[in-house]
Amino acid sequence: xxxxxxxxxxxxxxxxxxxxxxxxxxxxxxxxxxxxxxxxxxxxxxxxxxxxxxxxxxxxxxxxxxxxxxxxxxxxxxxxxxxxxxxxxxxxxxxxxxxxxxxxxxxxxxxxxxxxxxxxxxxxxxxxxxxxxxxxxxxxxxxxxxxxxxxxxxxxxxxxxxxxxxxxxxxxxxxxxxxxxxxxxxxxxxxxxxxxxxxxxxxxxxxxxxxxxxxxxxxxxxxxxxxxxxxxxxxxxxxxxxxxxxxxxxxxxxxxxxxxxxxxxxxxxxxxxxxxxxxxxxxxxxxxxxxxxxxx
Numbered sequence: 058x059x060x061x062x063x064x065x066x067x068x069x070x071x072x073x074x075x076x077x078x079x080x081x082x083x084x085x086x087x088x089x090x091x092x093x094x095x096x097x098x099x100x101x102x103x104x105x106x107x108x109x110x111x112x113x114x115x116x117x118x119x120x121x122x123x124x125x126x127x128x129x130x131x132x133x134x135x136x137x138x139x140x141x142x143x144x145x146x147x148x149x150x151x152x153x154x155x156x157x158x159x160x161x162x163x164x165x166x167x168x169x170x171x172x173x174x175x176x177x178x179x180x181x182x183x184x185x186x187x188x189x190x191x192x193x194x195x196x197x198x199x200x201x202x203x204x205x206x207x208x209x210x211x212x213x214x215x216x217x218x219x220x221x222x223x224x225x226x227x228x229x230x231x232x233x234x235x236x237x238x239x240x241x242x243x244x245x246x247x248x249x250x251x252x253x254x255x256x257x258x259x260x261x262x263x264x265x266x267x268x269x270x271x272x273x274x275x276x277x278x279x280x281x282x283x284x285x286x287x288x289x290x291x292x293x294x295x296x297x298x299x300x301x302x303x304x305x306x307x308x309x310x311x312x313x314x315x316x317x318x319x320x321x322x323x324x325x326x327x328x329x330x331x332x333x334x335x336x337x338x339x340x341x342x343x344x345x346x347x348x349x350x351x352x353x
Contacts, residue, residue: 112316117200119318120190123207136214137227144221152224163225164287167217167233172291174216175284183346184212186325193315195308197273202245206324240287244269251301264289267301274305313350 152159178188187208194201221227244266251267259265264285272283282299285292292298308314315321333342 113194113196114200116315116318116321117194117204120207120315120321121203121205123322124205124210127207127210131210131214136218140218140221140227140230143218144224144227147222148224149222150224152226154226154229159225163220163223164233166219166223168285168287169291170216170219171286172284172295174213175286176281176297179281179284180349181347182325182329182350185350186329187212189309189313189350190315190321190324192273192309193313195306197245197247197270197305197307199242199245201273202242204321207322208324208326237286245273260289261293262290263287268292268298270305271299271301273307275308275310276303276306278303279305 152163154160178184187206190206191201191204194204217230220230244264246266247270249266251270260267264283264287268283268285268289271279274280274282279299282297283289283292284297289298313325315324329346333345336342336345
């Protein structure tokens with residue numbers, strides 16, 4: 058550590074340096090992650106003689122690229138400036154980045170917020186129309202992990218503005234974003250089979266690949282379960298936890314399935330728009346947008 062800087066100043070400098078590097082190179086980093094993940098997965102499948110599912114992989118690439126473009130534009134044009142403005146003018150506290158309690162506290166709140174946003178994506182048609190893109194693959198793997206709808210870049214950042222309001226420095230948010238993206242890759246895999254007879258402490262606290270496989274399941278007992286991002290404790294607390302028991306059947310059903318790259322850029326919004334137009338009034342159209350998936 059630079060002897061001329063105090064610990065808080067050093068951490069702030071390190072966070073700023075890391076952020077600006079990532080800010081300038083985010084597109085390249087994300088694209089490389091997609092390429093490495095998909096090529097590695099397809100190579101392993103080829104060595105094992107499995108179906109490479111190239112069409113599904115291509116659809117995932119289109120989706121991931123769309124998300125990358127939308128996120129880059131929205132972050133640079135709107136949300137970073139808005140976050141900084143809130144932090145400079147309306148923050149409630151000065152949360153010190155050198156204090157581990159700051160990171161632990163913000164992490165817990167972030168994970169809790171994510172749980173409810175994710176649960177909302179399964180509860181409201183207007184959000185499910187986007188999220189179904191991610192759930193459409195009938196397998197789980199790296200290709201599923203990178204199939205992130207571009208629409209998420211339009212609505213999810215609004216749910217993170219509590220960070221600068223609370224006093225968490227906007228530059229430090231990138232740490233959680235990178236961590237979440239990395240963890241998502243690990244969670245979308247069948248490489249770690251479930252051992253129901255040997256529950257582990259990790260499985261009781263965190264979202265393991267097994268828990269996330271359940272979340273992607275189309276089995277009746279698996280629908281709308283295991284919404285957590287990092288911690289599974291929220292699901293256990295609010296009654297949405299389900300262990301992996303029966304074989305998981307992935308996907309969303311034939312009606313909602315996203316198959317082509319074009320489908321990945323539209324999601325379920327075409328059908329939702331049609332149903333809203335048929336509603337007959339603005340009030341009924343809003344009710345259609347907020348109804349549960351599968352009810353129309």
